[in-house]
Every structure is written in C-alpha cells, then in structure tokens.
Amino acid sequence: MKPQIAELLSTAVAELKSQGIVPQELEPRIQVDNTRDKAHGDLASNLAMMLAKPAGKNPRELAQLLCDALPASELVDKVEIAGPGFINFYLSDASTSSLVKTVLEQKQQYGRSNEGAGRKVQVEFVSANPTGPLHIGHGRGAAVGDCLSRLLEATGWDVTREFYYNDAGAQINNLALSVQARCKGLTPEDAGWPQDGYRGEYIIDLANSFMAGDTVESEDQSFTGTQNADDLEAIRHFAVAYLRREQDLDLQAFAVDFDVYFLESSLYSDGKVEETVKTLIDNGYTYEDDGALWLRTTDFGDDKDRVMRKKDGGYTYFLPDVAYHLNKWQRGFEKVINEQGADHHSTITRVRAGLQALNAGIPKGWPDYVLHQMVTVMRGGEEVKLSKRAGSYVTLRDLIDEVGRDATRYFLAARKADSQLTFDIDLARSQSxxxxxxxxxxxxxxxxxxxxxxxxxxxxxxxxxxxxxxxxxxxxxxxxxxxxxxxxxxxxxxxxxxxxxxxxxxxxxxxxxxxxxxxxxxxxxxxxxxxxxxxxxxxxxxxxxxxxxxxxxxxxxxxxx
RNA sequence: GCGCCCGUAGCUCAACCGGAUAGAGCAUCGGCCUUCUAAGCCGAGGGUUGCAGGUUCGAGCCCUGCCGGGUGCGCCA
The missing domain is CATH 1.10.730.10 (Isoleucyl-tRNA Synthetase; Domain 1)
Incomplete structure (x- = not known):
C-alpha cells in the first residue's frame, strides 16, 4: 500500500512545484512510514517536514498545501495533519478489501517481487573445513545463509548456494595425522599423539571405519579404507570423504541444500592457484622477504602485508581464497554474498585487496559479506560447551536431535546476525x-x-x-x-x-x-x-x-x- | 595497543531510510476454558536506550570521546 500512497504524494509535490511553492529542482525522497500508534492513522509521511526548509514554509502549513494538492483516491478515507507536520493516512475499506483479495489471489506468490530481475547472485555460506562435524556456529551460518538465499529468491534473484571446502592445507594434514594416530591405537594422552591433533570421538569412529575397509560414498567420489595405518595419503582421502559425507548428512537433517560444493583442492589441481600467483607477481604487487613471497595488500587498505607463499614453499590459505573469488567473478557473479563467522572478519580486507591486485576489473567493495557473531548454548540456566562426539564444541546435530529442525532453524535465524546469540535449549524444546x-x-x-x-x-x-x-x-x-x-x-x-x-x-x-x-x-x-x-x-x-x-x-x- | 561487532525493562530480544508517548516474550502479580485447539487470551507493575558531549524541527539509530563485553591482529583456516 505504501507505493500507492507515495504516488499520491508525488503527484501533490509536482502540483506544488508547478505552483512555485516548492523549488523545481528539488527531488525529495518520498517516505511513507507505518504508524506505531493507531491514533496516527495507518500510514504516515514526514514529507512536509523534509520540504519545510527548502520551501521556506513551516511544516504544518506545507502539510496543508500538500493535502490540498493530493489527488482523490478510493484507497484513502481521510488524511490528517498532526504533530509537527506529519501527514497521516487512514486507509479505506476498499483498500483493505483489495489487500485480502491480493493475498488470496497470489497465494504462495504473495510477498514475492521481481526486484532482482533474474540477476545472478551467489551466496556462500557454512564452508566448514572437513575436519569434524558441523558445530552450532555453522548452524547459525546455515540458517542465516539459507534464509537469506530464500529471501533473495523471493525478490527475484537467481541464487546459487555454494559451500567451499578447505580440503587442502595444514589442517587437513593435522586431521590425517590424528586419524592415523587413532588407527595405531594412540590416545591424546600418549607421547606419540600429534601436536594439536583432533581429539573428538568422531576421530575414533573414522579410524575404525578406515581400518574396517569401509567405503565412503559422497556425491562426487567414492573411497575405500585401505586398512593400512601407515598409508597417510589414503587416510587423508578417506578422512576428508568421510567427514564431508558426515557434514552432508548434518545439512540434510537441517534441510539446507547447496547448488555447488567447491573444493579448495580443485584450485590446485586446475592450476588456478599458480595462475593467480603469477598474475600477482606480474602485476608487481609482490616481493620476497625472509624466504617467503608477500603480497603488498597495504596498497589496498590492509594494515599489514600478507604472506602468500611460505618459506617451506607451501601456500597460505589466503592465496586459494583469492583464486577462488576470482573464479566466482569469472563465473559471472556480479553479486556475491559471503556469510561467515565474525571471527573470520580479517579475511575481508585481505581477499578484497588480493582481488584488486589482480587488475581484473573487479569492483573495490566486492564481494559483500554478512557476518554472524558467536552462539552460546544454554540448558538449565547453564552454558553447554561440549558435545560427547566432537569433544570441544556443541554440534549442529546435537541441537537438531534435541530440539528439532524447525525450532533450531527458527532460533538461529531469528536474531540479528551481528548480535551474539544465546540459544536456550529449554525454551526451544518447550511446546508452549x-x-x-x-x-x-x-x-x-x-x-x-x-x-x-x-x-x-x-x-x-x-x-x-x-x-x-x-x-x-x-x-x-x-x-x-x-x-x-x-x-x-x-x-x-x-x-x-x-x-x-x-x-x-x-x-x-x-x-x-x-x-x-x-x-x-x-x-x-x-x-x-x-x-x-x-x-x-x-x-x-x-x-x-x-x-x-x-x-x-x-x-x-x-x-x- | 590497533581493527571490527555489540551494549535497550531482572532475563532473551524488537524498533522498517533519523520520526510522534521506545515495544514484545519470559519471569513476578492478578484474571479467563459448558463456547472454532488453554500449545491460547486479558490485565498490572517494570526504562535517564552504558556514560558525556555534538549534529537538527526531531537521535536508541548519525558524529566525537570515554566505559563495559565479544572477536580478530599466524609463514593456521
């Protein structure tokens, strides 16, 4: 109903312009607000107060002139001037009837629009490392990212939901070593346990499965445990496949579907990482220092330069991140929204800086980010910190099992993302x-x-x-x-x-x-x-x-x- | 120390692009089932929107400085 009212006001403004009351060159943003108090009608506009100064009139006087210039409309019963110069609109029965009719006619379509006009947008969210079950923070990301995707679809965008797997790099080595240690019967208390190894019980299940010669099937691969505890490569493959499948099951239970699962490892195998390094070097934004290759991200607003290639020759996560986002751009996503935990906030400047250094014509503020803050889980008035299975954190699966999918989704999506969230299990479970x-x-x-x-x-x-x-x-x-x-x-x-x-x-x-x-x-x-x-x-x-x-x-x- | 986020009722949170007397729920207290589902409804109390300035017709919202909480500041992701 707001657009119709705004239209009426717009006509009135044009009329006042032609009478020379409002300066011709003025193009006011016509604002129509919902009223908080019914005594102020159904909709209200502050237009007269906005125009008062440039028109050199007092607001109430101008409001009266605007009202006089309003075209007749069957949508409005009466118009009142109130307070410092608000114009209040009272909607007619005809307009409310037409609203109900619209709802019934449009059914599932009611509320949807075509603002996006079919343009492509990618929403990347969750993007958990395949090193363990999803935790509640991923759950928040999943809920917010999926709802955001649904909202964009509802406003006419062509949405691609994407999940980026960091299946290369140091943390995967750590995972493989942890599983291997379990394969060999070691426990975190033993001397040979890897430093910073993953201690959760799921690592034991994983090791047992590998040693039993199980086959893990996921969408794009199948891998069988070789039962050889010395074969670290095999363990690595198996572990990643196993945990990806596990995360997929978590997401399924949460009713979140992704269109694309993008593997970090593919950026290496497709030569994209090398290509990106080469471009950055060719563009002259790099230098070597202390045996490492650095990118001068400070040229693009970062507070310090970043290492791309480590002393040992391996790449930091930063470089594949840049290569990945270049890939998104090349896939034609003029709009990309990355939904992630606020604890990863520091990547934003870095990734954008890396993309600028590519001279690829990517806009400065690209991509967009939506960050969510931490989640604290409460039960019986006390904070819950551990899950049996994961050890150090509460898993998404625990929550879904305990409070159900609907309540979990609702609670994780119902709070503003940039506020910390307290998830009250007792409340989410209560059927009242x-x-x-x-x-x-x-x-x-x-x-x-x-x-x-x-x-x-x-x-x-x-x-x-x-x-x-x-x-x-x-x-x-x-x-x-x-x-x-x-x-x-x-x-x-x-x-x-x-x-x-x-x-x-x-x-x-x-x-x-x-x-x-x-x-x-x-x-x-x-x-x-x-x-x-x-x-x-x-x-x-x-x-x-x-x-x-x-x-x-x-x-x-x-x-x- | 620096960057980012947050600070609203005892608790959990709203407040649409800066609008009129800052709203819900929980908790507390008091009411409502012979009536379409009481998994519900009605009422009462509860606030210097962390503090101090500033901008303007108007600030919870914008600006500056403090205070408090969170998070980040790796050749980890």
Missing amino acids: SDNPVYYIQYAHARVCSIFRKLAEAGHSWSEEQGLAALSALTLDSEKDLIVKLGRFPEVVRNAANNREPHQIANYLKDLASDFHTYYNSEKTLVDDVELRNARLTLAEAVRQVIANGLDLLGVSAPQEM
Whole structure:
C-alpha cells in the first residue's frame, strides 16, 4: 500500500512545484512510514517536514498545501495533519478489501517481487573445513545463509548456494595425522599423539571405519579404507570423504541444500592457484622477504602485508581464497554474498585487496559479506560447551536431535546476525506459547482447524463467496490484521535488501500474536453466513501469509499441532 | 595497543531510510476454558536506550570521546 500512497504524494509535490511553492529542482525522497500508534492513522509521511526548509514554509502549513494538492483516491478515507507536520493516512475499506483479495489471489506468490530481475547472485555460506562435524556456529551460518538465499529468491534473484571446502592445507594434514594416530591405537594422552591433533570421538569412529575397509560414498567420489595405518595419503582421502559425507548428512537433517560444493583442492589441481600467483607477481604487487613471497595488500587498505607463499614453499590459505573469488567473478557473479563467522572478519580486507591486485576489473567493495557473531548454548540456566562426539564444541546435530529442525532453524535465524546469540535449549524444546516457533505454527494450525470444523458442521466456503462478503468485516481488530498482512511484501523486501532474515521471524511472531488475540475475541464460525464467510476469508489470508513467511525461514507450517 | 561487532525493562530480544508517548516474550502479580485447539487470551507493575558531549524541527539509530563485553591482529583456516 505504501507505493500507492507515495504516488499520491508525488503527484501533490509536482502540483506544488508547478505552483512555485516548492523549488523545481528539488527531488525529495518520498517516505511513507507505518504508524506505531493507531491514533496516527495507518500510514504516515514526514514529507512536509523534509520540504519545510527548502520551501521556506513551516511544516504544518506545507502539510496543508500538500493535502490540498493530493489527488482523490478510493484507497484513502481521510488524511490528517498532526504533530509537527506529519501527514497521516487512514486507509479505506476498499483498500483493505483489495489487500485480502491480493493475498488470496497470489497465494504462495504473495510477498514475492521481481526486484532482482533474474540477476545472478551467489551466496556462500557454512564452508566448514572437513575436519569434524558441523558445530552450532555453522548452524547459525546455515540458517542465516539459507534464509537469506530464500529471501533473495523471493525478490527475484537467481541464487546459487555454494559451500567451499578447505580440503587442502595444514589442517587437513593435522586431521590425517590424528586419524592415523587413532588407527595405531594412540590416545591424546600418549607421547606419540600429534601436536594439536583432533581429539573428538568422531576421530575414533573414522579410524575404525578406515581400518574396517569401509567405503565412503559422497556425491562426487567414492573411497575405500585401505586398512593400512601407515598409508597417510589414503587416510587423508578417506578422512576428508568421510567427514564431508558426515557434514552432508548434518545439512540434510537441517534441510539446507547447496547448488555447488567447491573444493579448495580443485584450485590446485586446475592450476588456478599458480595462475593467480603469477598474475600477482606480474602485476608487481609482490616481493620476497625472509624466504617467503608477500603480497603488498597495504596498497589496498590492509594494515599489514600478507604472506602468500611460505618459506617451506607451501601456500597460505589466503592465496586459494583469492583464486577462488576470482573464479566466482569469472563465473559471472556480479553479486556475491559471503556469510561467515565474525571471527573470520580479517579475511575481508585481505581477499578484497588480493582481488584488486589482480587488475581484473573487479569492483573495490566486492564481494559483500554478512557476518554472524558467536552462539552460546544454554540448558538449565547453564552454558553447554561440549558435545560427547566432537569433544570441544556443541554440534549442529546435537541441537537438531534435541530440539528439532524447525525450532533450531527458527532460533538461529531469528536474531540479528551481528548480535551474539544465546540459544536456550529449554525454551526451544518447550511446546508452549513461550516458544515462538510453536506459537507461530499454532496460529497456522488453528486456521486449518477452523476449516476442518467448518466441514464437520456441513458448511462450505469458497474464495469467491468470501471475497464478496468482505464488507462484513467491520471491527478495528479485523482491519488491523489486514493492514498487517499488507505489510508482508515490504517486510520481505526489507529483509532481503538489508540481509536481515530475522525481520521475517519478528514479523511472523507479531502477526501470529494479533491473530491469536483476534481468534480469542471473535468467533469465526458464526451463524451469520456473510460474516462467517468474511472471517474465514481473513483467516485464510492470515494462514497464507504465515505459511509464506515460515517458508522463507525454512520452517514447516503444520496443519495441526 | 590497533581493527571490527555489540551494549535497550531482572532475563532473551524488537524498533522498517533519523520520526510522534521506545515495544514484545519470559519471569513476578492478578484474571479467563459448558463456547472454532488453554500449545491460547486479558490485565498490572517494570526504562535517564552504558556514560558525556555534538549534529537538527526531531537521535536508541548519525558524529566525537570515554566505559563495559565479544572477536580478530599466524609463514593456521
């Protein structure tokens, strides 16, 4: 509804310009806000206050002139000037009716838009090292990244979800050595245990599986344990394949699907790393010092230069990172969003600097980043730090097993990503209105239940009848509910543009609350056929919007609880 | 020490591009089931938005400086 109101105001501004009241050259950004207080109508604009100074008039006077210049519209019942110069709009029954109609007509499409116009965007998220099960931080990344992807899809973008596996480098050697030690029966307490070796129990399972000659199948490879504890190469392959499969299963349980799994090792085997080094050297941004090859990232805003090739001849992670992002660019992703833990924040400047040094025509601020802060897990009022299986951290699987997929997804996506998050297991498990997931799902199930009751009572309802009866909705609570439904498309757009999936969660909680209140105060299945059909129509619209919203979060919308 | 994030009710969190009297839930206290699911609803109390300045018609939001918490500052990823 906002765009329509903005349009009216725009016309009024043009009128005032032609009267010479507002300077011609002024192009005000027309802002229409939701009102917080019903006494201020349904929508409000601060336009008069914005224009007051350049027009040399006081705000209220200008507001009056704007109101006088507003074209007539059947969407608006009345317009008021209030406070320091706000213009308040009261929506008409015709406009609320049309909102309900729009919801029912568009169904699953309601709230979606085509702002992205089919342009390509890549969202890289999770990107865990294949050195252990996914932990809760990865879970947050998965929830936020997937919801963000869904939001971008809902706003018309062509989204590619991508997972980058750091399956090369030092940490993989460490993994292989840890598994090998377990194959040989060593424990972390023994003298021969590798320094900084992985101590989790899953390493024992992995070693046992390797020594049993199991075969690990994943999407793109199959590898059989050779049962030879001295064959470190075989152990390495097996371990990586094993843990990738394990992470895939975790993600499956979380209902997150990736389009592309990109292997760091492929950058080496395809010669991309070498190519990147060569370009950087050719471009003159490198130098050798202390036996290592450095990139002058300070030329591009970094606070110190970075080593690309170590003294021992191996590359640091930094170089494949640059090669990888060049590859993304070459694949045609003009927009890339990397969702990662804020503890990896320092890579941002580095990667962007490396990309600039390639002189590849990549924009300075490319790619975008969304960072999420740490997650703390609470149970019984105490912090949970360990999982049996992983040893040092809480796994995503533990959470899904304990509180379920829907609640886990909701809780991890419902908070602003750049705030630290406390995950309360007791709350997430509780099946009461304390738990926002159940609260929202229950609102959906309630509508379904009403329709079941309707059928049991031998009555029927159709969209056509319902829409025709809408004028029977005369209560303030009904109008408020409809206005809230009308905000959904804008909430989706804001959430997508600001990369803030939590806005969807907040909106849904709010809508569910309004619906529960309404449900308790007004009976839907009344004897008056007109009123019954009208209320059923409103209920169905609410159900549709909740279902659409939950879908954006990747949370199910149950028919009954 | 430097960079980044955060600081809002006892607790967990909102506040759409800077808008009007800062909102929910939990917890506390008090109500509501013969009625479409009580997995719900209604009401009450609870705030100097960490502190101090600044910008302006207007600041929780923007700027500066402090204070507190987190995180990063590897030839680890």
